[in-house]
Amino acid sequence: MMSESIKELILSLDSNAKFKDGKDNRLWVAIESDKLKIVLERLKDKGYNYISAISGLDQIQNGKILLLYHIMNDSPREYPYITIRIELPREDPKVSSIHDILPGALLHENEVFDMFGVNFIGHPNLGRLLLPENVRGDVHPLKKDFKDSVYEGMKK
Amino acid sequence: MKKWGYTYKEALKRLFGKPYTIHYPFTDIKAFEGYRGKISLNVNKCTGCSLCFRVCPASAIEMVPDERVKPAKRRPHFKLADCCYCALCAEYCPTGAIKLTTDYHLYGFDKRDVSAEVKSE
Amino acid sequence: MTFNLYFGPFHPALKEPINFTFEVEGEQIVNVKPALGYNHRGLEKLLETKTWLQSGFVAEHICGICSGSHNGCCYQGVERVFGIEPPKRGLYIRTLVWELERIHSHLLWLGVMLHEAGFDTLFMYTWRDRELTLDLFEEMSGRRVVYSMNTVGGVRRDVTDSFLQKLKKYCDYLEERTKFYKKLVLEDSTILARFQNVGVLSKNDAISLSAVGPVARASGAKRDVRYEEPYAVYDESPYQIVLGEEGDALAKTIVRIDEMKVSLDILRWIADNIPSGDYRIKFSPMTKAPENEAISRIEAPRGELFYYFKSEGGTTPSRVKVRTPTFANVLPVVKMLEGQYIADIPVIVASIDPCIACCERITIIDKGKEGVKMITADQLRSYAKKWYEEKYKVERGRK
CATH class of the missing domain: 1.10.645.10 (Cytochrome-c3 Hydrogenase, chain B)
Known part of the structure; x- marks a missing residue:
């Protein structure tokens, strides 16, 4: 099916890519972070124009921050819904911005910077989006080591 | 011409008829059966198992010691100002002591004054 | 010469209460900058x-x-x-x-x-x-x-x-x-x-x-x-x-x-x-x-x-x-607003189905005169009505 051709395409760009097939026509892909841009560019030629979200994941136990790019094809019934996963180091995470390939990702990148402190290289307006602009320093609330008295009291 | 006749007829009818709106504090709208309103707790049925406390998504339930019964047991205290009226406590209550009444009149001068009904039947 | 027109931010029912900064040239919007996060609840x-x-x-x-x-x-x-x-x-x-x-x-x-x-x-x-x-x-x-x-x-x-x-x-x-x-x-x-x-x-x-x-x-x-x-x-x-x-x-x-x-x-x-x-x-x-x-x-x-x-x-x-x-619809609404008139802002922002409470507080800062004007939504609406009436008068006059 189409999912196989997508797998071949990604493997030709990144030989270390790992795949996991999900239910409901889903495809989970893990690739290297420096291959992200070229993979997304090639997938865009195949019709992957829509980005649902970029979700960050803080894995404090292995010192990694994961970024998940959820993208969808223009003919979604044939092509699978892809989640691309990249790994970044927890100290000083950096990845190139994809807003020139998928313009819809602009605000999502802002949000990930806000919540996880990931630096998107080439982003035109990287700054606080949801937190107030006057929050300075390394305050990123969705990181697991973020301390806040309110949330600590809520954990049962 | 027909339009004007209709207008006058309607105007006269409304002039002498009952008002279209409801005089709220004097006449009341009854809530449908199964409405999730004010919480009522039956003290005699409650065993103090604190399942409602653990299941509450809004952290609106506190377990407090109840001196009225000897030996003293822990009873749920509902902070209705925090409550989201999801009725999970009533759903998971093993003895059926917690019920949600159809009473939606939840007002007071202070939000802490609004409290749940405590019955002992 | 462009003016800055601030729109927003209170917008209580959504996760995204929006503040828009419009750069306007006369009646026309040249550039829009959205700002989010006024109601972020974590x-x-x-x-x-x-x-x-x-x-x-x-x-x-x-x-x-x-x-x-x-x-x-x-x-x-x-x-x-x-x-x-x-x-x-x-x-x-x-x-x-x-x-x-x-x-x-x-x-x-x-x-x-x-x-x-x-x-x-x-x-x-x-x-x-x-x-x-x-x-x-x-x-x-x-x-x-x-x-x-x-x-x-x-x-x-x-x-x-x-x-x-x-x-x-x-x-x-x-x-x-x-x-x-x-x-x-x-x-x-x-x-x-x-x-x-x-x-x-x-x-x-x-x-x-x-x-x-x-x-x-x-x-x-x-x-x-x-x-x-x-x-x-x-x-x-x-x-x-x-x-x-x-x-x-x-x-x-x-x-x-x-x-x-x-x-x-x-x-x-x-x-x-x-x-x-x-x-x-x-x-x-x-x-x-x-x-x-x-x-x-x-x-x-x-x-x-x-x-x-x-x-x-x-x-x-x-x-x-x-x-x-x-x-997801913030960037599209920014695109929709570019090149439109001030009078159409309420309709365009409403057309993506946000909560419209954000219309209640708008400040127009006139850079040239350095004065600040506060406009409520009602004023903006009546302004829009007047603006359209005048526009149609002119058009009718041409006919």
């Missing part, structure tokens, strides 16, 4: 502290109008994490809630949209019809706005046969009303003057900026999760995708009115075909989840609602990502 962090069963009840307070969608989408994701399949009757009732909610949301939106154009009579009409929907919700779920109908593995309350009969009658009544609204919107010259060719989003822009929901569909882009991956019972239901062409405010109105009709068809089909049997499966509140991750997407009234769950094998999720539809 719900994603809060959801990490709640158990799997509790998460949906917290999630449904994200939005007051599409609370059923958030609730259902959240539990659909939790079920995928656990690998549970809810019983068929539960899925039918879930779909019933979603479709009834779409009608309620679109009626509310239609009223607000027409109110922005100065058509208050129709606003009263649509909200009266919406009241019937809320009564149905109260009878079915026990609450008018926050329904709490769904749970892990089904729904919490069954529907009775007498309720389904009532639902059919309601569908017949509302079908007539939607026809009436469509006729009015297409024939009334005031509405046409305010809506036609205002806030146009081309198909290419809608696709490249990842617009969702009726905003994308009005431009002709096929973006509907019910079409993309039929969840719950949509693959069996008489669902049809509704597409517009022009992408202006009128097309968005027509797409939403037509969608209400499709929703009514689905509701009638549910009332006729709902299977008997269990409507939920038992779920213990302190169950530990397997190590897993899941994506849940549904079509909320405003567009694609996206939930991502990550479980590390505990009683609580280790990460929940929520992407609400309006967040």
